Amino acid sequence: MKHLLQASWIAPMDRPLLRDGAVVFDGLIRFVGDARKARRAHPDAQSQDLGQAILLPGLVNAHAHLELTDQMPQPLPAGGFIGWLAQRRAPRTEESIRQAVALATQQCLRFGVTAVGDISKFAAVTRPLLKNGPLRIVSYGEVIGMCKGRHRFEPAFEAATDAACAGDYLAIGISPHAPYTVDRAGYVRCRDTGLPLATHLAESPDEAEFLRDHTGPFRDLFERIGLWEDFPEHFAGGPIRYAQSLGLLDRRALLAHVNYADDDELAILAGGQASVVYCPRTHQYFGHPPHRWRDMLAAGINVAVGTDSCASSADLNLVDDLRVLRRIAPDVPAQMLWEMATVRAARAIGQEHRLGSLTVGKAADIVAFRAAGPDPLADILHGDELPGAIWIGGRGVS
Ligand SMILES: [Zn+2]
Structure with missing residues (x-):
């Protein structure tokens, strides 16, 4: 018809x-x-x-965690982002994940979102729920495993790379979570799958210290949860050069957040092919200093918007994230803002040939x-x- x-x-x-x-x-x-x-x-x-x-x-939410849609942002705990991360370790039931995904689907449709770059720690549960639509999903299976938690890597990698649910509505991707939860060998394994790859990068100012000296709040968190074990590699150049050293910038990786980047780091990103996904309401929730999305766009970096999860953003209303940008940057043409939720977001999730x-x-x-x-x-x-x-x-x- x-x-x-x-x-x-x-x-x-x-x-x-x-x-x-x-x-x-x-x-x-x-x-x-x-x-x-x-x-x-x-x-x-x-x-x-x-x-x-x-x-x-149809709008494209380039960075979300649909399985957390049953949560709500609580007052930021002591320790800020790190305290918040520690709370994310609470166990989940399959039923709660199912309900969250159903809620997420309803919300996306209500808010005009037709495609999502979805990070899923529970891909074996979420993918069967999402594979027949109605939303179009790039399902980045989340992989975590470092220090004494290294044994978690393999089963997570298996689940993430399982392509059984791939189809018209669902593409398989992989997400090494972040430089403080996945080591270099883990990133390389993920990169070498050749799958669309998303990672959280430069989300907090403490990543650089952890990569360089294995100290700071991330180390403290590892100690507190009993998973600390030293590892040989120290990387002194900060998370963006770290991603570059891993070869992630030579390909179309999706970098969620990039809340902290100096001019040299922006130049490095501009010389590569990765996209940055800025999550305005989540960014406000954590109280980061102003995001450099305008500098990134001016440098030629592909910047998209995402909501991130409902543990840091009230809902999946992507247009509300654009509304935040409109308020903080009223001189940016509205067309550019909408591009970040459509054509640029489709590019960020590797779907610009068919969406956006x-x-x-x-x-x-x-x-x-x-x-x-x-x-x-x-x-x-x-x-x-x-x-x-x-x-x-x-x-x-x-
Ligand atoms: Zn995220």
Whole structure:
């Protein structure tokens, strides 16, 4: 079945806004442009006029942990980020993970998110739940294992690389968690799978000290939980050069956060191919100093937005993260902000060939917002409106 959606605005995200346009699609997008031309070229399409509305590509949340959607941000514990990390060690039941994933799916659909770069520590539980849609998922199986916890690496690696659930809706990726939970050998194993790779990097200022001297709050945490055991390697250049030394910047790795980067480190990132995913509300929750996303964009680094998990962000409303950016940087064009939740985010999760823009040949993943004013992309960010409708693979989803 071929559909023709007409609206007062189209934001294809691979080019400027179109006025009075239409998108024609079946499972894939077949036409984007002038509404009259669309009708002439596709008289057989089932037509719907949405009136004062704007059509965008389905939003892409480049960094989330869907299995934590049953949680809520609590007041930041003593020790800040490290104290928060320690709380994440609480055991989970399969049932709670299932409920969290169901909740996450509902939230994504409600907020216009059609694709997610999902980090999953429990891939054997989450992937079967997600593999048949409706969301499109790059499931980065999370791998942890360092010091006395090194034995955890192998089973996590097995689960992460199990491709049994791969399909139209779910791509398999791997996520060595962070430089303070996975050692060099572990990162190399993950890198050498050739799978899409995501890692948390330069999230806290303490990573550099831990890599260099094996001291500081991360060491203290290891000691406290009884897992400390010294290891030979010391790396003096900070987490970004560490990622470079691992070869992660020579490929399309996804670097979550990068909250701490000096000019030299930005230049290193700009010389590579990795994407940075900035999570504005999570960033605020932890009280990090201002993120350098604008400098990164100016340097040519691909920057996307993500929500991170509901343990540090109120919900999976990705547009609320864009709204934070609009408030802190009102001079950045709204189109650029939306790119970070669409075309740039699709690139960050390695799906730009099929997702992230309303482009002929890409998947018909579309979201519609009401658009009464003259500057609809900015107007959405000034209000709190939710999308009116979404389509994934050409099918209306609610
Ligand atoms: Zn995360």
